[in-house]
Amino acid sequence: MEELNILNLLIILSSAWIGGSVAKKIGYPAILGELLIGILLGPALFGLLETSEMINVLAEVGIILLMVYIGMEINFRDLGKASWAGLLAAVGGFIVPFALGYYTILYFDGTQMAAIFVAIAVGVTSLATKSRILVDLKLLNTRIAYVLMAGALISDTLALVIFAGIISYVDAGSIDSLGLIWVAAKAILFFIFTALAGIYLLPLLGKYLYKANITSRTLHFTLILIIVLGFSELAEVAGLHSILGAFMAGLFIRDGVFQRQISKDINHIFHDVSVGFLAPIFFVSAGFNVTLDVFQTDLWMLVVVTAVAMIGKIVGTAVFYLPSGNGWREGITVGTGMNGRGAVEIIIAGIGLQMGIITSEIFSILVFMAIFTTLSVPVMLTWTTKWLRSRGELITQESRSGYIILGANPLGLFIAKQLKGVQEIVIIDGNRELVAEAKQQGYKTVHGNILKEETMEDAGAIEKGTFIALTGNSEINLLAAQLADDAFFIPNKIVLVSPNENGVDVDLLDKVNATSMFADKTELEPWSNRISTGNFQENKQKIEEEITTREWVKEHQNKNADFLPVIIINPEGQKRPFHYNDDILPGEQVLYISPDF
């Protein structure tokens, strides 16, 4: 055993953290800051940090774990739902820069293999980059976000498959055509075997562990690591790279294979250990391999590769996007959004450097290309979305949509009636008569105990966007929201909280990421009675100045003793439930009810 160089590790991790935090602070992905701090403190500039065997080992384990995590985040259902538009954007945004990148390197007298590596690197789209930018630009519920997400997922998968082909070819060296067939066959066999194992064997293991009542998170973690290493070794045996095995393993460790809570915990561990510990070590040390000389010796190539990457990505996406019928402006917007390069690009470039396929100059160019393109994303995406918004062409679309309403009581049915429209509504209740009544009114219903996963599954909870809990029992509402959050990842959870000094208080909602319906504690019974007897009137108020829902309620409490804000209607007529933590924009209307005296 040799001594660990703790100081080196400490400085690298601290630097990575500082670089990543600064980058995130100004709205960029952490990886950008990590690369830059590596360039800054590494041999390229100040020479304060350097790599070591220890750093390499940790970085490589970090990549493996990161690829597992990237795989875990790709959901087949999402890919399947990616739709025509997402597929078009992904393919166009990959193929065009790929082709341009390939010919650029040949033009600069690079080898064919180097050309293909660069082609892949300019072709990929960063997944991690986007979500934060989408939140900042308030784009999460637009069609663009949806297409971007799908596009990046497909592009990553595409890039890794092509990468697999290249790697197996490179590994084999110069061979005859029979040998080539064998190389291809091995790669294909790898994908078939891991896919079959992932689809059939992994769920069997999950079922076995479930039946044996084995719920140890640590044991699951160890087993999953063994599977990951097994898939990685298989990839190596098939002449591919271990990261492909890790990625495939991650792909299949998904919802429903293991118990939901355990899956979630394991996902967190892979995330924290890679994103919070080992992967930053890789990205910082990737910066160590960069040379600034390229700005003198190969400036022209750097400029061309970056330009090709940006233009190829944006134009390619926009052109291929045309058949979607969503317009060329949306195509360009999607293209600017897909222009970032991230973890997968740097990993592939690093492997190319390590295998001697690309030179250290090309590697440096690819890193700077990643930095420049990623820097461009928020700037350009801000322009293009403003442009779309100003033309009224920013189409909203939830990646998950539809409501689950818990409580078939009169108030629940009243709210359901208001929300009725494009999105599916499912009403759940444990009371058979109330469910029958809701069914008669034309709603999809589920009769069952809301606190059971089966009931939520029957209601299609995994695809729904909003969960509204409206029983008179705040604790049931909270527990149901917790289930919706924990097991079904429903993004919006809105619960009725009754005024009750002994029970659920509003601060408990935070823990399950829920907000309170009506933006105030509310007693169910009086309103349910008024609605069932018709003793109420509907009122609408148009909002002139932006106001939070909470403020709206406070203002009205002064004027009006008894009222219940139910729905917010935007100028296009779209409705959403009135709840805490929402802003009412000018031109929107609040639908509220009051007793009919």
Place this chain on the structure above:
Amino acid sequence: MEELNILNLLIILSSAWIGGSVAKKIGYPAILGELLIGILLGPALFGLLETSEMINVLAEVGIILLMVYIGMEINFRDLGKASWAGLLAAVGGFIVPFALGYYTILYFDGTQMAAIFVAIAVGVTSLATKSRILVDLKLLNTRIAYVLMAGALISDTLALVIFAGIISYVDAGSIDSLGLIWVAAKAILFFIFTALAGIYLLPLLGKYLYKANITSRTLHFTLILIIVLGFSELAEVAGLHSILGAFMAGLFIRDGVFQRQISKDINHIFHDVSVGFLAPIFFVSAGFNVTLDVFQTDLWMLVVVTAVAMIGKIVGTAVFYLPSGNGWREGITVGTGMNGRGAVEIIIAGIGLQMGIITSEIFSILVFMAIFTTLSVPVMLTWTTKWLRSRGELITQESRSGYIILGANPLGLFIAKQLKGVQEIVIIDGNRELVAEAKQQGYKTVHGNILKEETMEDAGAIEKGTFIALTGNSEINLLAAQLADDAFFIPNKIVLVSPNENGVDVDLLDKVNATSMFADKTELEPWSNRISTGNFQENKQKIEEEITTREWVKEHQNKNADFLPVIIINPEGQKRPFHYNDDILPGEQVLYISPDF
């Protein structure tokens, strides 16, 4: 970047998992199986596995993370409460084998340094070993378990402090007395600085993060890793070993520094990544360094060291334990329980080997000593506890004791009255009148919303052993049990579940490790009414044959329409609540109530 040897890693992790699982299956700690599989498959026997730079790096990172986790598990409050008896056992169980070990090595012509290393190794007590054995032998709630736990904690701390002294001395080499003072001063400065930083700076950081509303688990994890590495580097600078820094960091990352949920998650990550991934790599590769030749060349020394370790530990513990007044038989029992050696011993021996202080023969002897002594624990502890039990000297004592009863309703007060005795009872309710009534009856009470952490804190939840939730609202009961489990780690949670088709079902209790009071769904109101009006009678039934509470309820449902089992009384008159998942032993009585017709 060099290629990772995935296959090697895969085989080592799989072997570790198999070895660990088999060991656990037959009731031994995983580390035993990991060491044995390392000896079996490593150079010592089959030579299938070998170490590599990569394995060493991962193993060393694993030890750092494991030491953080070991530190995290040591709670100052527990150490403070360790009491006279625990301290005596720890000191006796450390000093006597330490001295014997020291002179044994000198006798065998070892160096003084080697003698001190062996002395520490035979002195330490394994922490991880015990808890599983205690569960298997149903000892968790005995005074022995309590003393053992405290003893191991103190012994680990003691061993690490002495280890620190030795290391700083060895590192300094041969120096004059002024130099020696400087060496000691540096080590002491390290402990003072890290303790002050841990006590004052860390909570400030925690408060800052809390106030800045930073709740990212990943960010906390990264920051804590940076702190761990910082402390480790500081230890190195002070001439100590990095594991001491990691241990000190772990000690201070405790309850109340960071938000409870985040602390818990971080603790899980350190546990899973060390125990489930990296530490087993260390223990397997520790087996690689073992040579079987010692059975021929140094058999006598192996026998003597092992004998000294076992006899020194048991006799030392028993003798020093005498002043506790708990009797020499309990002392011997505690000694047999403390006889295991575990992670800390192997880590210290590994460092000694690495630094060239002990030879590979002595290292092998220490590994075998760890294996033999650990093997002896369940066997000998089974004997000694049987012996104590047969003499009626097995004293029960909960490490956490006392009840929190939620619900000051008549049924709650009735149960409190039954349980009244040695253990403290705190009654919580949100209703001021009911609380006043309970107070008048002489109970400690807390008035407040049970779902708020403050209320539980006021009730001293962190020290209580049992939480009983008896409100008529099952969901409140469940949420309260969840809080008791999540934030206050109360070991026993018993909740009343009402028959309600829409609400909490019994299977939800599993998730918060709770069981149902009365071992059946129960309506609160009727029983509370009967008790408040005196319309009930108390009955007792003596049990002849062991029966589960659930079975008891089922049997009585046939005979008796209306009854409520409340308390189980053992032959010594000790009472415990009647709940699901409990066994009633022959000679125990069930106190149940029924309506008075």
